[in-house]
Amino acid sequence: xxxxxxxxxxxxxxxxxxxxxxxxxxxxxxxxxxxxxxxxxxxxxxxxxxxxxxxxxxxxxxxxxxxxxxxxxxxxxxxxxxxxxxxxxxxxxxxxxxxxxxxxxxxxxxxxxxxxxxxxxxxxxxxxxxxxxxxxxxxxxxxxxxxxxxxxxxxxxxxxxxxxxxxxxxxxxxxxxxxxxxxxxxxxxxxxxxxxxxxxxxxxxxxxxxxxxxxxxxxxxxxxxxxxxxxxxxxxxxxxxxxxxxxxxxxxxxxxxxxxxxxxxxxxxxxxxxxxxxxxxxxxxxxxxxxxxxxxxxxxxxxxxxxxxxxxxxxxxxxxxxxxxxxxxxxxxxxxxxxxxxxxxxxxxxxxxxxxxxxxxxxxxxxxxxxxxxxxxxxxxxxxxxxxxxxxxxxxxxxxxxxxxxxxxxxxxxxxxxxxxxxxxxxxxxxxxxxxxxxxxxxxxxxxxxxxxxxxxxxxxxxxxxxxxxxxxxxxxxxxxx
Amino acid sequence: xxxxxxxxxxxxxxxxxxxxxxxxxxxxxxxxxxxxxxxxxxxxxxxxxxxxxxxxxxxxxxxxxxxxxxxxxxxxxxxxxxxxxxxxxxxxxxxxxxxxxxxxxxxxxxxxxxxxxxxxxxxxxxxxxxxxxxxxxxxxxxxxxxxxxxx
Numbered sequence: 086x087x088x089x090x091x092x093x094x095x096x097x098x099x100x101x102x103x104x105x106x107x108x109x110x111x112x113x114x115x116x117x118x119x120x121x122x123x124x125x126x127x128x129x130x131x132x133x134x135x136x137x138x139x140x141x142x143x144x145x146x147x148x149x150x151x152x153x154x155x156x157x158x159x160x161x162x163x164x165x166x167x168x169x170x171x172x173x174x175x176x177x178x179x180x181x182x183x184x185x186x187x188x189x190x191x192x193x194x195x196x197x198x199x200x201x202x203x204x205x206x207x208x209x210x211x212x213x214x215x216x217x218x219x220x221x222x223x224x225x226x227x228x229x230x231x232x233x234x235x236x237x238x239x240x241x242x243x244x245x246x247x248x249x250x251x252x253x254x255x256x257x258x259x260x261x262x263x264x265x266x267x268x269x270x271x272x273x274x275x276x277x278x279x280x281x282x283x284x285x286x287x288x289x290x291x292x293x294x295x296x297x298x299x300x301x302x303x304x305x306x307x308x309x310x311x312x313x314x315x316x317x318x319x320x321x322x323x324x325x326x327x328x329x330x331x332x333x334x335x336x337x338x339x340x341x342x343x344x345x346x347x348x349x350x351x352x353x354x355x356x357x358x359x360x361x362x363x364x365x366x367x368x369x370x371x372x373x374x375x376x377x378x379x380x381x382x383x384x385x386x387x388x389x390x391x392x393x394x395x396x397x398x399x400x401x402x403x404x405x406x407x408x409x410x411x412x413x414x415x416x417x418x419x420x421x422x423x424x425x426x427x428x429x430x431x432x433x434x435x436x437x438x439x440x441x442x443x444x445x446x447x448x449x450x451x452x453x454x455x456x457x458x459x460x461x462x463x464x465x466x467x468x469x470x471x472x473x474x475x476x477x478x479x480x481x482x483x484x485x486x487x488x489x490x491x492x493x494x495x496x497x498x499x500x501x502x503x504x505x506x507x508x509x510x511x512x513x514x515x516x517x518x519x520x521x522x523x524x525x526x527x528x529x530x531x532x533x534x535x536x537x538x539x540x541x542x543x544x545x546x547x548x549x550x551x552x553x554x555x556x557x558x559x560x561x562x563x564x565x566x567x
Numbered sequence: 568x569x570x571x572x573x574x575x576x577x578x579x580x581x582x583x584x585x586x587x588x589x590x591x592x593x594x595x596x597x598x599x600x601x602x603x604x605x606x607x608x609x610x611x612x613x614x615x616x617x618x619x620x621x622x623x624x625x626x627x628x629x630x631x632x633x634x635x636x637x638x639x640x641x642x643x644x645x646x647x648x649x650x651x652x653x654x655x656x657x658x659x660x661x662x663x664x665x666x667x668x669x670x671x672x673x674x675x676x677x678x679x680x681x682x683x684x685x686x687x688x689x690x691x692x693x694x695x696x697x698x699x700x701x702x703x704x705x706x707x708x709x710x711x712x713x714x715x716x717x718x
Binding site: 185193197264267304379409411412546 | 583584585586588589592593596597609610611634635636637640663665666667668669689690
């Protein structure tokens with residue numbers, strides 16, 4: 086029986102009923118009190134109000150990722166990144182067990198961290214730390230902090246972190262389903278994220294503007310820009326329906342400067358067009374989310390290219406990477422270095438008049454593709470974006486490459502063209518005008534001619550490794566790699 | 568040597584709460600191209616699911632992937648689960664197996680002590696894993712590749 090869920094605001098009594106229901110999922114849930122939390126937010130100084138700081142900035146703000154299990158260490162880490170890395174906005178990256186609602190496993194990891202002093206979790210278990218733990222973190226840091234994670238069912242995490250003083254929350258029902266889980270259906274995550282957005286809307290109605298940031302990079306590996314942008318527009322609309330008024334749409338760097346700048350331009354333009362006027366739409370650029378070079382010097386090169394792209398496109402925010410990305414969670418020193426590398430390149434380039442050919446044409450193509458996808462969503466749902474999204478993913482008209490989730494077919498396969506721009510090599514059932522498909526086909530066949538080999542999965546696999554191997558395009562290695 | 572051409576079954580998956588899928592997608596393609604039958608359990612696979620699949624498909628190898636740093640907690644007691652299920656397969660683990668910037672030799676020893684036959688870092692090519700499998704399962708490489716190895 087397909088779900089009949091629709092893009093409609095949750096009534097406030099329903100909001101309260103769900104709020105009570107989820108609070109019993111872990112012992113710290115009982116401390117959540119909406120009125121007390123609103124008062125706490127109102128007590129925060131202006132420089133800690135996320136949406137205002139972000140929306141009033143006149144150049145891109147930098148934000149790293151960072152999360153460690155113990156509270157004192159997290160405070161020390163964020164202080165370091167703020168001071169030594171000159172981060173404008175701070176994160177709190179949540180651990181993967183909490184993202185999977187495995188609070189008992191997170192508790193084991195936290196206790197082991199307390200015993201051994203090691204970082205046994207890959208992030209901060211905010212639910213286990215509870216409202217007071219979150220408030221202690223908010224009090225200690227003189228900048229706005231965002232909750233960054235990858236949680237399909239983020240209801241308890243949102244209730245506790247909002248009550249704990251956080252005013253920015255990353256993620257959404259598609260961007261935190263398709264790339265992050267095998268266990269949750271799309272209808273289920275849409276319904277659960279309607280609660281998260283409705284709760285953010287409730288705070289917003291009381292003057293506490295919670296910023297929401299759909300996760301642009303999706304699977305972070307060669308995602309065609311139009312697919313990412315369409316999903317951002319859907320998640321933005323869903324959040325706006327529930328009362329969110331500050332939305333940051335995200336996009337992950339692909340490494341071709343023209344395509345990245347064009348995609349960021351299209352993201353802002355289409356965001357303003359598709360989302361209601363009362364929403365302030367901002368954009369965030371994620372530095373390369375795929376595999377990094379194992380060599381820190383080369384990794385700095387990847388980060389530098391990200392900085393240059395940001396200086397040209399001027400998104401509102403940039404999520405930085407570290408030179409140690411290849412091997413996982415970086416030291417605080419390396420994390421701060423990634424911030425400073427990005428800052429240096431942006432501050433050198435942003436005052437220059439850099440005029441590059443081809444951006445307008447690429448932006449037109451991305452916008453045409455995105456409109457095709459948005460049209461198919463509305464057609465599938467008779468104008469309701471929730472029903473449309475469910476049916477479009479079900480039919481394959483909407484799809485995401487390398488999707489671990491069963492909710493997406495994962496039939497679409499990307500590959501870079503001869504210029505290194507991400508195109509679609511295997512279309513599956515993705516809804517797209519034929520003339521656009523021809524453009525992709527022609528571009529990819531030019532590469533196949535250049536390399537003297539057919540288009541194949543091998544080309545896709547080579548592209549996946551290219552940047553960590555030191556190039557943008559996965560060219561065949563010298564001798565017969567055909 | 569008819570045995571060589573008979574297809575060998577390997578079970579492949581990402582353990583715990585980890586959702587990194589690109590690595591096993593590429594690995595599955597390479598293993599299939601090399602003649603293995605691959606049972607890909609996908610992301611967020613539990614210890615029990617690995618054991619059940621290994622028994623159900625009579626797998627000769629269980630290949631565990633982990634990139635998000637929680638491999639040690641996820642693998643506690645894993646080899647006893649396999650043993651209890653009667654699984655007699657070679658076990659490999661690969662990826663970023665510690666949370667932070669670790670010394671790989673220390674990590675390799677750690678996972679060898681946990682019971683894994685081979686431990687790979689995330690810089691490993693699929694071809695290396697395939698060569699190791701052929702050695703451990705005593706499969707002679709097919710004619711075409713044999714020439715390249717000896718050159």
